[in-house]
Amino acid sequence: MHAINCRIVAFSGHALSCVQCVSLGMNFCNGLGASCPSDHMCGATYVETTGNGTVFSRNYMRYCVPTKECNLQGSLSIINNIVHRLGTTCCETDNCTPTLPILPSANTRLNGLVCSTCVTSASKWCHTTATMKCTGNENMCALQSTTNEGNVSMASALRGCATKSLCDLGRQTAGTAVQKIDVKYTCSSGTAGLYSGLTLSFIAILINGLGQS
Numbered sequence: 001m002h003a004i005n006c007r008i009v010a011f012s013g014h015a016l017s018c019v020q021c022v023s024l025g026m027n028f029c030n031g032l033g034a035s036c037p038s039d040h041m042c043g044a045t046y047v048e049t050t051g052n053g054t055v056f057s058r059n060y061m062r063y064c065v066p067t068k069e070c071n072l073q074g075s076l077s078i079i080n081n082i083v084h085r086l087g088t089t090c091c092e093t094d095n096c097t098p099t100l101p102i103l104p105s106a107n108t109r110l111n112g113l114v115c116s117t118c119v120t121s122a123s124k125w126c127h128t129t130a131t132m133k134c135t136g137n138e139n140m141c142a143l144q145s146t147t148n149e150g151n152v153s154m155a156s157a158l159r160g161c162a163t164k165s166l167c168d169l170g171r172q173t174a175g176t177a178v179q180k181i182d183v184k185y186t187c188s189s190g191t192a193g194l195y196s197g198l199t200l201s202f203i204a205i206l207i208n209g210l211g212q213s
Contacts, residue, residue, distance in 0.1 A: 001173055009045065009089050013091075016035075016040065016041065016092065017095055018043070018063065018094075019031050019095050021062050022061045023061070027058055029061070029062060033095045035038045036064035039062040041067055041070055041090040042065070042090060042091050043069070043070060044060065044064025044088065044090075044099075045101065046058070047059045047084065047085070047086045049083070050082070050083050050085075057180075065088060065090055070088060070090035072086070072088040072165060073087045073104045073165060074087075075103075075104050075136075075137075077162075078159070078161055079117040079119060079130065080203055085104055085106075087101030088101055094193070101153050104137070108136070109135055111139055112134075113133075114140065115132055115141035115161050116129070118157075121156045122155075123156075123157055124146070124184075127159065128161060132161065137163050138161035138163050139162050139163070140162045140167070140189055141188045141191040142159065142160060143157065143158075144157065144184070144185050145183070145186070146183045148179070148180070148183045164187075167185050185207070
């Protein structure tokens with residue numbers, strides 16, 4: 001019994017090696033393994049962006065994911081009917097390949113919330129008098145501020161409707177040896193005070209592709 005307990009302790013303290021890679025326009029990638037903190041798992045985040053029902057952006061990243069953020073689903077909608085949906089999955093062996101994340105289903109039913117909406121690729125802040133009606137589970141108003149460093153360096157921001165699952169996340173930084181992405185959400189339910197969280201996304205790539213400011 002004593003020997004079994006020792007093996008369990010050793011396994012629980014094992015730091016996984018996880019593949020680090022980014023793929024733009026695809027839903028898979030491969031790269032080199034890197035050691036992760038003990039409270040992380042090997043994860044994959046898949047992001048799909050649509051405009052009026054047409055997919056115009058797909059991005060995929062594998063990296064070390066905090067255990068509490070595995071199996072995440074969330075969405076963010078902004079001006080011009082652009083919807084940004086993401087999902088995260090995890091696995092727990094060295095350099096394992098997570099299953100492709102399932103994205104949240106589209107829901108066009110109005111939920112009564114109205115949020116400001118704007119987008120810029122020139123700053124981590126934007127403000128506007130324009131508004132949009134929120135739908136489905138997007139029951140939070142969100143300002144998303146993105147910093148992208150590396151081969152592509154830029155700051156961007158957007159406002160719109162978001163799911164609470166995105167707003168509830170803590171700070172997260174992800175990337176590879178040549179690219180690092182930080183994303184911050186400041187959210188409001190419309191009745192409660194503002195609070196902040198951070199999550200991984202590829203919205204900087206989205207904003208760059210839209211070319212709006």
